[in-house]
Amino acid sequence: MASVQYAHPAKAPRQGWKRYAAFWARNEELSLLLILAIVVGFFLYAEPSSRQRKVYWDLLWEVSPTLIAAVGIAMLMLAAQFDLSIGSMLAFTGVATVTAMNKTDSMWLGILVGLATGLLIGCLNGFLVTYVRMQSLMTTLGMMFALRGLVYTYTNKTPVIDENQFTQFTRLWFGKVGPVRTPVILAFILIAIAWFVLTQTEYGRNIYAIGGNEQAARVSGIPVRRILFSLFVISSCCAAISGLLIAAQTDTGYFDAGVQGFELTVIAAVVLGGVSMSGGQGNILSAALAVLILGMIGKGMRLMGIHTTQQLLVIGVVMLAAVYFHRVRRRWAVRLRNEGY
Amino acid sequence: MSAPPTDTNQTPLLEMRAISKTFPGVVALDSMDFVLLPGEVHALIGENGAGKSTMIKIISGLYQPDSGEMLIDGDPVSFRGPADSIARRIKVVYQELDLVPGLSVGENVYLGAYPKKGGRVDWETLYGNTRELLDGLGLSIDPRTPVGELRVAEQQLVEIARALSQDARIVVMDEPTSALSTEEVDRLFRLIERLQERGVGVLYVTHKLDEIYRIADRVTVVRDGKHVVTTEISKTRPHDLVTWMVGRELTALFPKSTVERGPVLLQATDVSGEGIEHFDLTVHSGEIVGLFGLLGAGINTVARILFGASERTGGAIVLDGSTIKPNSPADAMEKGMGLLTENRKDDGLVLPMSVRDNMTLASLRQFARLSWLDSRNESEAATGFVERLSIRTPSLRQRVQFLSGGNQQKVLMARWLMRDPKILILAEPTRGIDVGSKAEIYRLMDEMAQRGLGIVFMSTEIPEILGIADRILVMREGRVTAEFDRSEATQEKLVQAAAVDPETSEAA
Numbered sequence: 001m002a003s004v005q006y007a008h009p010a011k012a013p014r015q016g017w018k019r020y021a022a023f024w025a026r027n028e029e030l031s032l033l034l035i036l037a038i039v040v041g042f043f044l045y046a047e048p049s050s051r052q053r054k055v056y057w058d059l060l061w062e063v064s065p066t067l068i069a070a071v072g073i074a075m076l077m078l079a080a081q082f083d084l085s086i087g088s089m090l091a092f093t094g095v096a097t098v099t100a101m102n103k104t105d106s107m108w109l110g111i112l113v114g115l116a117t118g119l120l121i122g123c124l125n126g127f128l129v130t131y132v133r134m135q136s137l138m139t140t141l142g143m144m145f146a147l148r149g150l151v152y153t154y155t156n157k158t159p160v161i162d163e164n165q166f167t168q169f170t171r172l173w174f175g176k177v178g179p180v181r182t183p184v185i186l187a188f189i190l191i192a193i194a195w196f197v198l199t200q201t202e203y204g205r206n207i208y209a210i211g212g213n214e215q216a217a218r219v220s221g222i223p224v225r226r227i228l229f230s231l232f233v234i235s236s237c238c239a240a241i242s243g244l245l246i247a248a249q250t251d252t253g254y255f256d257a258g259v260q261g262f263e264l265t266v267i268a269a270v271v272l273g274g275v276s277m278s279g280g281q282g283n284i285l286s287a288a289l290a291v292l293i294l295g296m297i298g299k300g301m302r303l304m305g306i307h308t309t310q311q312l313l314v315i316g317v318v319m320l321a322a323v324y325f326h327r328v329r330r331r332w333a334v335r336l337r338n339e340g341y
Numbered sequence: 342m343s344a345p346p347t348d349t350n351q352t353p354l355l356e357m358r359a360i361s362k363t364f365p366g367v368v369a370l371d372s373m374d375f376v377l378l379p380g381e382v383h384a385l386i387g388e389n390g391a392g393k394s395t396m397i398k399i400i401s402g403l404y405q406p407d408s409g410e411m412l413i414d415g416d417p418v419s420f421r422g423p424a425d426s427i428a429r430r431i432k433v434v435y436q437e438l439d440l441v442p443g444l445s446v447g448e449n450v451y452l453g454a455y456p457k458k459g460g461r462v463d464w465e466t467l468y469g470n471t472r473e474l475l476d477g478l479g480l481s482i483d484p485r486t487p488v489g490e491l492r493v494a495e496q497q498l499v500e501i502a503r504a505l506s507q508d509a510r511i512v513v514m515d516e517p518t519s520a521l522s523t524e525e526v527d528r529l530f531r532l533i534e535r536l537q538e539r540g541v542g543v544l545y546v547t548h549k550l551d552e553i554y555r556i557a558d559r560v561t562v563v564r565d566g567k568h569v570v571t572t573e574i575s576k577t578r579p580h581d582l583v584t585w586m587v588g589r590e591l592t593a594l595f596p597k598s599t600v601e602r603g604p605v606l607l608q609a610t611d612v613s614g615e616g617i618e619h620f621d622l623t624v625h626s627g628e629i630v631g632l633f634g635l636l637g638a639g640i641n642t643v644a645r646i647l648f649g650a651s652e653r654t655g656g657a658i659v660l661d662g663s664t665i666k667p668n669s670p671a672d673a674m675e676k677g678m679g680l681l682t683e684n685r686k687d688d689g690l691v692l693p694m695s696v697r698d699n700m701t702l703a704s705l706r707q708f709a710r711l712s713w714l715d716s717r718n719e720s721e722a723a724t725g726f727v728e729r730l731s732i733r734t735p736s737l738r739q740r741v742q743f744l745s746g747g748n749q750q751k752v753l754m755a756r757w758l759m760r761d762p763k764i765l766i767l768a769e770p771t772r773g774i775d776v777g778s779k780a781e782i783y784r785l786m787d788e789m790a791q792r793g794l795g796i797v798f799m800s801t802e803i804p805e806i807l808g809i810a811d812r813i814l815v816m817r818e819g820r821v822t823a824e825f826d827r828s829e830a831t832q833e834k835l836v837q838a839a840a841v842d843p844e845t846s847e848a849a
Contacts, residue, residue, distance in 0.1 A: 201712045202705040208694060209702055215688030219650050220703040220756070221674040280693045 022336040025329050028274040028282075032289040035322070039293055043300035050303050057179065063295035064183035065090075065242035066266060067288055071187075071194045072238030073263075074270045074287040076231045078198070080211040080279025081129065083232065084140040085121065086239035086266060088147035090258035093117045093243030095151050098160045098253035107166040111244060118240025121147070122233030129232060130225040136232075144263065151255050160253035172248035183245050190238065194284045207231070211279025269294050272322050293322075352415045354379050354511050354542040355400065355431075360409035362395050362566075369395040371566040372409065377511065377542040382533060384557035384574070385546045388586055388775035392566040393546050397513055400544070401433040402426035413511075432509035434500050434517055442489030447471035449488050450503045474502045477535075479528050494521045494636065501529065505536075512536060513544045518552060519773055522636040523840065530556050548775060550579045551804070564588050587777050594776070595808030596784050598791060600627040602811075606795040607647075607678075607764045612656030614646045616819040620656070622647075624764060624795040629786060631810025632799045635839050639819040640799040641683045644768040647797070648680035649673045650688075661763055674703065679757030683768035683799070685746070689753045692742035696734050697723040699741045700755045707759075726755035730785060747778025754785065765789065768799040783809050803832050815839050 024031055043050040069086050076083050093114045101110030125143060129136045162169065175182035198204035209217040210224055218224050246257050273290035275282030297318055301311045357375040361368070370392045377383050387393050398404040399411070402420035410417055413429050420426050426433075440449045447468045448455075456466040471484035478498055488496055497517060504512050518526045533543055533556055545557060553560055553574060560577065562569040562585040569585045583594070603626025612620040617639050624630050634640040645651035647658060653667035666672040670680070682688045691699055700723045701708060708719045723737050730751040734744055741752055750770060757765055767786070771779045786796055786809060800806045806813055813830050815823040815838035823838035 200714055200716075202709045202714055203712060205698065205702070205705055205714065208698075209691050212691035212693045213688070216691050217702070219648075219670060219680060219682055219688050221671045222702070223671065276693075280691065 018336060021332060025333040025336060028286040029289060031325075031329055032273065032286050032293065035325075036289060036293050036296065039296050039300070043296070043303070047300060047304045050300060055299070055303070057181070057184075059292070059295055059299050060184045060187075061181045062299065063291055064181070064187040065245050066262075066269070066295065067187040067291050068183075068190055068245070069239050069242045069262070069266045070270055070287055070291050071190045071284065072231075072235035073266050074273070074275055074282070074284050075194060075198065075207060076235045077267070077270055077275050077277070078211045078279055078282060079207045079228060079231055080214070081136040081228060081231065082140060082267070083125065083235045083239075084137065084263045084267075085125065085143035085147060086235065086242075087258035087262035087264075088144045088151070089118070089121060089236060089239035090243040090246055090262060091151045091253075091255055092121070092147045093240040094247035094257050095155055095160050095253035095255060097244060097247050098162050098251075099154075101166065101169070102160070102163045105164055107164070107169050110169070114244045114247070115237065115240055117243075118237035119233060121240075122236030123229075125236060126229035126232035130228045148259070155253070155255045157255055159250075159255065162251040165251060170248050170251050173245055174248075186241070186245075190241075191284060191288050198284055203227070208280055211276075211281075213280070265294070266291075268319060272319070272326065274326065290322075294319075351378050353377060353412070354414065355544075356412040356415075357396075357399075358410040358412070360396075360399060360406045360411060362399065362404060362406050368566050370399070370406070372568075373563070373566070374568050375561060376571070377544055379510075379540045379542055380537050381558045382537060382543045382545055382556050384553040384560040385544055385563065386548070386550075386553065386560060386582060386586055387563035387569075388777050391563045391586070391775075393563060394515070395566070396563070397433060397515055397544075397546065400426065400431060400511075400513055427507075430508065430510040431513070432504040432507050432511070433513040433515070434504050435515055440488045440496055440500060443487060445485045445487055446475070446482055446491070446499055447484035449499060450474065450484075450506050452503070454507070470506065471502070474505055477505075478502055478532060494525050497521060498525060498529070501532065505532075509541065511542050511544070513546070515546045516548065516773070517545075518547070518549065526552075548773065549802075550582055553582070554579070562586055583776055586775075587780075594780050594783065595805070596780075596787050597809060598787055600790050600811075603627045603793055606661050607797075608659045609647060610657050610659075612643075612646060612653060612658065614652050614654045615642050617642055617646060618819055620646075620821060622797070622814070624797060626763075626793045626795055627790050628811050629790050629796045629798055629809055631806040631813040632797060632816060633803070633806045633813055633835055633839060634799075634801065634816035636801060637818075638816040638839065640801070640816050641768045642819075643816070644680060644683070644766045644797070644799050647673075647766055648678055650680065650682075674760065674762075677763035678766065679703075679760060679762040679764070680766045681750075681753050681757060681768060681770055683772060685749055685753065690741050690749055693740060695738045696727075696732070696741050696744070696752055697737040699752050700726060700759060703756050704759045722759060723755070726759065730755055731781065745774075745778075747774040747781070750774055750778065750782065751785075754782070758789070762794070764795045764797065766797045766799070769801065770798070771800075771802070771805060779805070803835055806835070807832065 024034070073083060073086065096117045097110045097114035100113035101107055104110065121143065125140055128134045128139045171182065173183060177185055198207065206217065206222045206227055209220070209222060210227060214224060243257065247253055269291040270287045271277060273282065273287030275287055294315070297315060298311060301314060306314070353376045355377040357373055359372045359374060360370055361372055362370040373392065373396065375396070385393055385396070395404060399406050402423045402425050405420070412418065418429065441452065444452070450471050451467050456463045468484045475482055475484065480495070480498055482491065482495060488499060491499065501517065517529060521529060536543055547553060557574050559571060560574050560582065561571040562582065564586060605623055606626050607622065607624040609620060609622040620643060622630065632640045632643060642651060646653045649665065649668050649670045649672060658665045660676045660678060663676050665676055665678070686692065691702065697720055701719050705714065708715050720737055726732070727734065727737070732748050732751045732755070734748060741749060744752065770782055783805070786798065790796055798806070798810055807830055811827050813825045813835065814821050815835055817839055823834070825834060
């Protein structure tokens, strides 16, 4: 063959609006950015107190633990696996950290122990799922109950307070670099790393391949087990970092941290961000945008003084709408491609 | 060519007059004429993308034609949906099974039309009737077995039983034999004959020309959405059919060049595992070794064991002097082996990934610098293979799921060729793809052999194994029952060795 045969469907007369529609439908990040703009725009219009810069810096600050956890979950879900234990991880890490700080009178040892909990639980999850071949949803659900139970038993449902009152430790949450809070910087660094790994490296490509077709990946010589194992560790470690941040907020290891469906919020955001529940499709930036959207809705309503019970209702409805919108977008993407746009 | 011959004595069951269907950008059917008579088996053939499936979908009511007329029993009809088509007693047996795995055979057969007594499902009738149907098919399946527990071939027969239960007058079968064993094909054909006797018209879509000669009365060839020819099967030769389908003389379907046999590349001795026993194989450089067997003979299992994707319990495999570890595809690849699995979609393609990413999947290391992928390099390599294998795709970024079967298969071939292997194992590489693509794959195999590659080629189809292999091993129930040189192999010998129990009679 002399040249590449690219089979182009016959060109239909292209209508302008469809070309734009196809552009938007194809680009997940753009559609989500649009939604974020709409949400922000709405609150700017409806709530005068939202018209100040501080609100948005605070938003980033508040959602940073969620963002960080979402990085791990998104990577895991791209490989078609789940981790439901991250909510309990927040409490486990926090309690373990502060307890260790009290026992050793060393902040750094405490933080080290906190990070080690991530490594430990991640390895345990990874081992059970990839080597014992237990199903990830149920395994991590079991881990979720077990960890929470462990924390309750150990703390007797009383918060573990930092006896040394390490102010250094609270700076993990309250610290600033210029106008930006430390957790925000941390979150963005992690997102950037995840983006780089997922799009630019062999490891990242392998994650997509495993999520898209695990058998095919295996037959192509990809070390499937090792990669899945590592993803559970990453997910747990991200959750541990979130747990540290939350503990630093109050300088306390709180037994009920993340108890109100933290893991589900993160999973919901990641899925809203276009990461397929069956793996292999999606990207980290969209997932992060979706976290911001959900965070903004919550924050906006708090500014407007809407009661928490009603907030829950609104968030639920918005989520349903978002899933619907997502579905429509996908359908348009396919349809417009078939039409040759 | 000419308009289909219209038999003036009979009202056609189904008639299509100048049916066109355009999808924005693509003309799927272009003024298609077609006539199905009562009691005939009418084969419909054409390459992938020729318009066969569009035709089926119009008949089944899934698509509405843009123009033209469709008549059932001489009445013009316009189907708004599948329900209208079913109401005219048309039954389509799709290639992808639409059975519910968790439900029993009987429940599936009567899905959507359960026999009822006083508002409750009449289980006795349901299972009784199913039993009768299955008996008629010569199937000894318990109607209460969940469908998910059946083998694919059995599931396909259940699907056909379902067609019968609905007392259809027009039955459309889309490649019904793709997963059936020879015996099961025989059963299916007896069944089709029974349908014929009842005056049912059968539209039979297939890629297998030998089947057409066994079962069909007439054949219609489509190409590029157009009607090419309709003729009685007794008046054509296979060669004509292929020429009509492809639209050009396929001078050589099997471009077999003589290649000097090189040194031994692959040596498998006394390999066993998963129903395979005492398997020996020697492959030389430049040689194509065919492994023939009927469904269930274990040829594909052998492919997986050789590559390490299925468990090897015994024996040794040596590739170009180095021993391959069992159960490690990574080791087999490292030492120069590649495997094209028999199920493109199950364990070959990563459907949501792009053409390029699918191609480079097994050789990412070679594009990575400190794990950082050089995507320009990747694209260049992929473009090279798109050209060399003449893969038809709008771009490298196209998702592989939107390619035709033949092109998908070529993408997978590229995946392995990119690694520059010494031994390539191809498990049924032409399954379910059209003649044109088949010819290209044979050409590629030949070309690779000329470059000194050793090829192991698993197939359940005799013509291709006779056409392309230098040496043929025949398997039956996990054992090699015969070995033939290219010059001495014949269809009869292969069938004999593949089908006859060597215990009861001495195989050739």
